[in-house]
Amino acid sequence: MNVRVLSCLLVASYSSIPTVSGFALTNNSPTYRPLQQQQQDSCHDGMASSKEDYDWLLEKSNSLNRRDFSKRVALVTTGGSMGWMSSSKGGSAAVAVAATKSAAAGSSVLLDSFSDAGKVDFPLASFGLQVYDDEKAYKLTLTALEVGYRNFFASVLARNQKGFARAVKDSGIDRKELFICGSVVSNRASGYKDAYSATTNGWKQNMDIFTKYGDIDYLDQIMLDYPGPDCESIRGQWAAFQDMHSQKLVKTLSVSNFSPDQLDCLLVNNDNLSVKPVVNQLPFSVAYHPSYPQGLNAQQIIKANADRGVLVQAWAPLGYSLGGKFTQQIKDVCAQIGKPYNKSYAQVALRWLVQTGASFTCQTTKKSHFIEDLDIYDFTLSPQDMDTLDKLYA
């Protein structure tokens, strides 16, 4: 087995084996080789915002500080009109209470669908299923739904989309309340044509499973889990996603583990671009930042994505897939900062992400932790706290 295949398997496993090393190895593979610097053109939307956007944001963001607010403006001003907003109807009494909780001020942003559907409500906190069997996925999804999660990352790599889909169906919760993201892994295919057909097969497999086991006949998002080896391959992957979107099987399109240069493969000088990526899922936490490009601090990473109309969604926000990176020392600093707010280390680490301008996909096996991880919208870390947390990753 060569190094590249091994690294793909390590990362793909989503296991507690430190995927950072998987990442580093993958970075050395053609997948992450530096791409030619290309000029940015009018593909990128400006930052101008309508009064309606500001008013909506003000209402939504009233528990956030100014720093949050400016980031949020950047995220919701990519054009389009309001639409497809989630309703507040719950499927059961327990769920209805939780739904109110999940709609806390500042707990979601709008993503552009690049269609007549307009903007889509995207809860900042998502439950990202890890690798376990369908039965465990079923139970954990029901728990997450019960405590108020409405955003789900059901990756093909977790190998339990069936269990997840069954739980969605059995929960009885109105489909319109949920934001469901699937994923496709097609980064081994090289060249436009092969990447296009591998990605087409991938999204069709997602739809087959979601429909068969959960009566889920559209997705809110589909994520390209890794970029292909070069621009042409990436564009082939994306063309397949745009097909899915034009068939109204998915509302928004996203990527994962993309550098700014790889985003520019899609955004710059690409005549076939009709739907832009709105989310980039990256390994990102107080303890770890992506290594591409090297040397950017947290704010610069957020900005590099926001300048391209893309919201960062942190994976491993509490470090599980990053092995030892989330050290006890880092946990202790977060816990200390959390004391005056009566918040745990995990809540501080997640709140730091939100105040830095990111969203996150998190996982736990405990109901109490599910509840805790959603309960981060009623406090604001002070600028001094933020500076201390910013410096944890040096």
Ligand SMILES: NC(=O)c1ccc[n+]([C@@H]2O[C@H](COP(=O)([O-])OP(=O)(O)OC[C@H]3O[C@@H](n4cnc5c(N)ncnc54)[C@H](OP(=O)(O)O)[C@@H]3O)[C@@H](O)[C@H]2O)c1
């Ligand atoms: N795109 C990619 O390449 C990629 C790669 C890796 C992962 N992912 C996605 O990202 C998701 C999350 O990342 P991750 O798996 O690394 O996990 P994570 O969310 O960073 O960490 C989860 C760990 O934190 C603990 N935890 C959660 N809430 C807690 C709380 N309130 N207090 C104390 N401990 C808490 C959990 O343990 P307990 O069970 O004890 O709570 C678990 O050990 C994955 O499930 C997967 O969907 C994507």
